[in-house]
Amino acid sequence: MVDQEQNNPSNFASGDVTDKYGNPADRTKTGGWFAATIILGTELSERMCVIGISSNLVTYLGGVLHLSNSESANIVTNFMGTLYLLSLFGGFLADSVLGRFKAIVIFGSIQALGVCLLAISTSLPSLQPPPCSGNHVEYCAPASGKMMAMLYVSLYLTALGAGSVKSNVSGFGSDQFDVEDPKESGKLIYFFNRFYFCISMGSLFAVTVLVYIQDNVGRGLGYGIPSGSMAFCVLLFLVFSNKYRYRRPAGSPVTRIAQVFVAAWRNRKRSLPSDPSLLNENEYGVAMGPGRERISHTDQLLCLDKAAIVDPSMNDPAKQSPWKIATVTSIEEVKMVVKLLPIWSTCIMFWTVYSQILTFSVEQANTMDRRIGSFQIPSASLQVFVVGGIVFFTTFSEKVLVPTMRRWTGRPQGITSLQRISVGLFLSMIAMLAAALVEKKRLDVALQHQLTNKEKAIVPISVYWLIPQFLLVGAGEAFAYVGQLEFFIKQAPVSMKSMSTGLFLSTLSLGFFWSTLLVTLVNGLTGHGGSPGWLPDNLNRGRLDYFYWLLTVLSFLNLLIFFIFAHFYKYTEESTGGQKESKSFPLKEIDSRGRAEKPGNEELEIYSDV
Structure with missing residues (x-):
């Protein structure tokens, strides 16, 4: 009787997935929330590493290695841009050769090694220039080529590992749920939100505990903790390898x-x-x-x-x-891949806005009053409000918005992925508007107190004025990230799932690189003829508010283009027999009911949850 139950075809997951040994995957022994939880933990650790580096790296580059504000910002955005660009490489290898499981193990180990090297490079005095003499930046010795080389090796090993892990972990997690099984397909609806919730928890730990340790205890320990965490998660991931469902590589x-x-x-x-x-x-x-x-x-x-x-x-x-x-x-x-490209192109601008939170917003905070009694808030810890916005609005979406919209529209996922993205793009535009207004106020206060020419002076204005821009970016990310991840995974061919995730992550890459290009162009166009330009080392003499206004205008134009592309996009839906088809009617994305009509006034859902 037991053998008959174990060999019952109804116990096997559909979709050509196997167990560790290449046999058809048994639903009762593989996949589900147990396997997904281990995968979510791996992503949480990956996020601790990346945010633990990116959120506070600009203060290390300027304060310890004595680099300029714009150069520090560009190193951070180039690191993040390369990380997400390499996600395409990781997705390609997983889809064509390695499979998602092997890719996560190999590149997770590389990521742990990269962060470990960063911990070493930021701990050894021989890899850092001597401290500045006095308070004058012009007497600061710059970092040598050897110091920068070690920094770049550790950063880009981390980028290779983290980018390749990220392009596979979400797809591997969704493989653990059978879309043909009613019980498991219902659980998949919540997987993406919980996936991003774990990202948020890793980010929260990074911008609070890790940032504090880096600033007050030492960067060696501050980077050593996430390195050890990633190594442990890779080991745990290997131990439970018999609990996963695997999808064989389908070729390049x-x-x-x-x-x-x-x-x-x-x-x-x-x-x-x-x-x-x-x-x-x-x-x-x-x-x-x-x-x-x-x-x-x-x-x-x-x-x-x-x-x-x-x-x-x-x-x-x-x-x-x-x-x-x-x-x-x-x-x-x-x-299916070509159809993704117009939407893909309009998602880039969101991450250009997001990159300012990691760079110039942190440098803004350095010039403002950060005291709470005798305690001084680390500048990078303001990103806790980004995480707070993400956690609140992700929870709000899952517990309130989605159930409400599900009852109203009849769709399992409540709102479509493109609707989520549009909300995120709109909120990012408002964030830059708020940032421009706050920076103008900060400059006015600096002028009133005659601090314009004092580079290291603290402007007597509370750092809490920056909270709206951090919070709005976090709220926008809660919608944009989940919407983009859901869109690119579900609308891409099953055999190209890892690559489609890499395509999504490449929007982050190009967003960071676009920020680098904008900063370089703005510096070149405004910082000549004796003018300090918009983005000088002394922000009190610059016009960072003009740069934020520029991003606001670009975000507005990008949002208009997105609406046009979204209006005409045709969702690819699941049809019977495991086949896929694309509805042959225009997408009514902004329609109040989220529905479209074919001739004959027959209402059809424009989107079907996987």
Whole structure:
């Protein structure tokens, strides 16, 4: 009887997932919340490492290594930009060669090593310049090439590890829930919010406990704690390897995308058949390779359909080179990725705004009154209000907003991912508006007290004036991050899930790099002819408020473009038989009920939760 229950097909998870040994995954023994909890803990530790570095690195670069404000800001944004750019590399390796489990283990170990090296480099006096003599910055000895080299090695090892872990951990977590099982699919609805809640808890610990340790005890311990935590989580992750559900690598997604474009170009002069069923397709799912699902033909981007035109002279299309003829499923996978790109491009600006919270907002705080009695708040700890905004609005979304919208719209997830993103973009714009107004007030107070030319002077204005910009960015991130993560994972092909997560994370990368470019351009255009420019080392002589106004205007324009792209986006939905199809009607994203209509006034849901 026990053997019959264990071999009952209904116990096996769907979607071509296996256990550790390559056998069909048993729902009763693998996956679910136990496996997901270990994965969530790994992400929490990863976030402790990254935020523990990025949130307070600018104070170390300026205060210990004696770098300028703009150079310090650019090092931080370049580090974060590279980290998220390398998430594409990690996603590519997982999808094509390693699988998500091996990728997390390998790159998690690299991340722990990188943070360990950073702890060493910030602890040894031989890797730091001597302290400044007096209070005059011009007498500060700059960091040597050897010191900067050690810093860069540790930072970019961390970036390689953290970026590759991040591109796989969310996808691997969602693999632990069976979308065909009603009980497990219901749990998946909450996985993304809880995933981000763990990110927030790791960030909260970093900007409070770790930042305090770094400023008051030592950076060696401040970086050593997250390094040890990551190493422990990788070990724990390995110990429970038999509890996970695995999805076999389906081959290089980049190669498959290239094959479709090359085949379509080869057939560009040929006419499409009037009946799409005459296009090339494998008859059996097994022929498509592991981890892939049949996708129905859609009437979008028909130019790519030419890659599947069957030449009558072909004896067996299935045996032909994929560089000459592709299948409908391969073409539809490429279409799904291409459809993501317009939305992807408008998500970049949010992270440019976010990068200011890690850089210039911290430098603002350094010039303001941070005292609470005899205790002085570390400048980087103001980011606790970012985390507070994230935690509050994530909880509000899960406990109040989603249930309310679910009852109103009838959709399981309550609001669509694009609606979440739009809220996040709007709040980031308001955050920069608030930042510009507060900075103008800070400059006015500095002028009134004749502190404009005193670089290290503390302006008599409370640091609490900065809370709105931190809180608004946190609130925006609660919507934008969850919405983007959900959108890119659910709207991408199953076989390219890790790569699609990397595509999402690349928006963060380009957002940070865009900030670096903006800072460089603004310094170059405004800091010449004897003018200190908008972003000098002495912020009391600069016009940081103008820079914030520039970001406000750019955010507004970006939001308008996003609304246009969102209005015409067509969600890819699950259909019967494990296939996917794309609804052939325009997205009514801003519609009050979140619904769209086909001819005949038949109301249809525009979005289906996985």
